[in-house]
Amino acid sequence: MYHWTRLATLLPLALLGTTDLADPILRRHDRDDARYLAAGERWGASVCTVGSAAGTVIGDRWVLTAAHVAGNISPFSRSVRCGTRSFAIAEVYTYPGWARKRDSGGDALDLEIPDLALVRLATPATGIPIVRLHRAGGEPGRRIIVVGNGLSGTGESGPETDDGRLRAATNVIDSVFGQYFTFTFSQPDDPAATDLEGIGGPGDSGGPALILRRGRLYVAGVSSLNHRGDAAGPSQYRSTELYARVSPNAAWIDGVMAGRGTPDAVTDAVRPLAATGWPATGPGVTARRWLEAFNSQDSVQIVDFERALRADSLLAKRSAEERVASSRTVFADWGPLQAWGYVESPGKPFMLLVRSDKLDRWMSLSFRLEETPPHKLAGLSVRHPEDAPADAVPRR
Numbered sequence: 001m002y003h004w005t006r007l008a009t010l011l012p013l014a015l016l017g018t019t020d021l022a023d024p025i026l027r028r029h030d031r032d033d034a035r036y037l038a039a040g041e042r043w044g045a046s047v048c049t050v051g052s053a054a055g056t057v058i059g060d061r062w063v064l065t066a067a068h069v070a071g072n073i074s075p076f077s078r079s080v081r082c083g084t085r086s087f088a089i090a091e092v093y094t095y096p097g098w099a100r101k102r103d104s105g106g107d108a109l110d111l112e113i114p115d116l117a118l119v120r121l122a123t124p125a126t127g128i129p130i131v132r133l134h135r136a137g138g139e140p141g142r143r144i145i146v147v148g149n150g151l152s153g154t155g156e157s158g159p160e161t162d163d164g165r166l167r168a169a170t171n172v173i174d175s176v177f178g179q180y181f182t183f184t185f186s187q188p189d190d191p192a193a194t195d196l197e198g199i200g201g202p203g204d205s206g207g208p209a210l211i212l213r214r215g216r217l218y219v220a221g222v223s224s225l226n227h228r229g230d231a232a233g234p235s236q237y238r239s240t241e242l243y244a245r246v247s248p249n250a251a252w253i254d255g256v257m258a259g260r261g262t263p264d265a266v267t268d269a270v271r272p273l274a275a276t277g278w279p280a281t282g283p284g285v286t287a288r289r290w291l292e293a294f295n296s297q298d299s300v301q302i303v304d305f306e307r308a309l310r311a312d313s314l315l316a317k318r319s320a321e322e323r324v325a326s327s328r329t330v331f332a333d334w335g336p337l338q339a340w341g342y343v344e345s346p347g348k349p350f351m352l353l354v355r356s357d358k359l360d361r362w363m364s365l366s367f368r369l370e371e372t373p374p375h376k377l378a379g380l381s382v383r384h385p386e387d388a389p390a391d392a393v394p395r396r
Contacts, residue, residue, distance in 0.1 A: 025040075025146065026152070026155060026158070026169075026185065026201050026235045027155070027169055027198040028154065028188050028193070028197050028198065029154035030188050031195075031196060033152070033167075036167040036169055036196060036198065037167055039167065039168035040166035040167040042168070043145050043210060044149075044168055045129050047147045047148070047207060047208065048083075048128070050070070050080050050119060051070065051074065052383055053065070053204065053205040054147075054148055054207030055206045055207070056131050056208040056219050057125055057131060058130060058132070058133060058253070059257055060125060061125065062119070062257055063080055064116070064118060064119075064219060064222060064246075064253065065116075065117050065118075065206035066205045066206040066244065067095055067116055067117040068205060068224070069205050070092045071094070073089065073092065074351075074364060074386060075270055076270060076341070076351070076353045076364055076389070077386050077387040079387050080119060080125075082125060087123060088122040089121065090120045091119075091263035092119050092120075092263060093117060093118040093119075093256045094117045094264050095113065095116040095249070097110075098117075111179060111180055111242075112179055113179060114179040114180070114222075114244040114245065115225075115244045116222055116249060116252075117206075118256050118261070120263075129217075131217050131218065131219050132217070132219070133218065133219060133253060134219060134220035134246050135247055135250045137248070139173045139245065139247070140181070141173065142173050142211055143170060143171075143172050143212075144170065144172070144183070144220060145209070145217075146171060146198065146199060146200050146204075146209055146241075147168045148166070148200050148201070149166040149167065152165075152167060153201070153235075155187065155197075155198075156237065157236075158232075158233045158234065158235055158236050167198075168196075169196050169197060170194040170197065170198070171183045171184075171198065172194065179244060179249070180224065180242045180243060180245060181243055182240050182243075183199070183209075183241050184241075185236065185237050185238065185239050185240075186238075187238070199235060200223045200226075201226075201234075205223050205225075208220075208222065209221035209222075209243050220247070221243030222243055223241070224243055225242045226239055226241055227239060268345050268351075270353075271342055271344075272389070272391075273340060273341055273342065279342070281350075283349075283350035283367055284342070284344065284350065286309050286350070286367055286369065286376075287350055287365070289305050290309070290367070290377070291352070291354070293305040293327075294330075294336075295337060297327070297331055302320075302324045306323050306324075307320050309377050310377050311370055333359070334356045334358060335357060337355065337356055338357070340353045341353050349369075350367040351364050351365070351367075352366075361384055362385060362386040362387065362388050362389075363385065363386050364382070364383045364386050365381070366379075366382075366383070367379075367380055368381075
């Protein structure tokens with residue numbers, strides 16, 4: 001759970017899009033999922049995958065997404081996926097002044113600064129429909145279409161199914177707060193509920209709220225966060241969505257697309273293991289020893305790793321021996337992993353690009369170590385799919 005702040009007002013909010021697996025549309029429990037899938041096919045042709053979340057094609061080389069999604073773009077792939085096609089990213093432009101901050105309640109955001117970013121593609125996204133910007137304002141009361149792919153579920157269950165299929169739902173904008181507008185996931189018996197009522201879920205960040213006008217689609221907002229409120233859980237009935245508004249920021253978007261913006265600096269250097277070998281740093285040693293233990297599936301080696309390098313707070317929740325069983329379950333799905341390269345940047349998790357031949361998939365593992373000595377492993381997450389390196393020669 002996160003809370004973001006608008007000036008001095010603190011709101012308890014669950015951030016969308018910070019998980020590694022993209023989750024999409026949450027739908028009414030009394031409607032057939034096939035209708036949401038059909039709506040996704042109809043309205044989602046311009047929605048692409050960006051940083052394990054989403055974005056909308058608004059120019060032949062431009063994709064509009066959320067700033068926090070842009071910050072989550074993989075340094076290994078640096079690409080946008082539209083259907084079965086992948087487009088290399090040339091530059092990323094984050095809205096000026098946007099930044100996550102920390103306070104006693106967790107992550108915080110000034111809601112007067114929009115959670116927006118633009119991605120410029122290295123080559124034109126030919127064949128992908130371009131969505132226009134909604135410039136008129138007046139969002140409250142407008143009917144919108146929200147689109148996403150990945151995990152799905154209902155307002156009762158929350159996110160639960162991961163099938164990677166595109167879905168779309170409808171809703172009505174309730175109100176505007178600074179640079180954001182809101183809408184609520186109404187229950188089926190609520191007179192405000194639309195026929196295909198729904199909202200986005202975790203990982204839908206960066207995706208669009210579309211307005212259909214005279215047969216054309218316009219992007220009015222970008223998925224940013226979910227306010228749970230009195231809902232049973234995040235992204236369930238009675239929770240509220242906040243989307244960054246496009247209309248008051250159309251001039252910034254136009255300016256960047258016209259060449260008047262400053263791209264974000266690229267600071268994450270990708271290092272192939274074939275050229276550099278494993279780094280002797282603490283994170284590098286932890287990642288190498290984890291991979292060796294995982295690939296060996298030797299219970300003694302896994303237990304030795306867990307006791308030596310896993311954070312004590314995590315071992316208190318699940319013993320080293322219990323983690324052996326968990327490792328074997330994952331190994332049964334993935335098989336052995338082959339490491340290709342890594343990214344090690346100050347203040348960020350250590351990222352390792354690996355390949356699973358069994359899954360025929362490239363993916364990256366993020367190793368987050370404790371901030372204080374002895375800097376043991378405090379978190380491990382996976383992101384997939386990743387693009388295959390051009391000269392990939394995996395190393396075990």
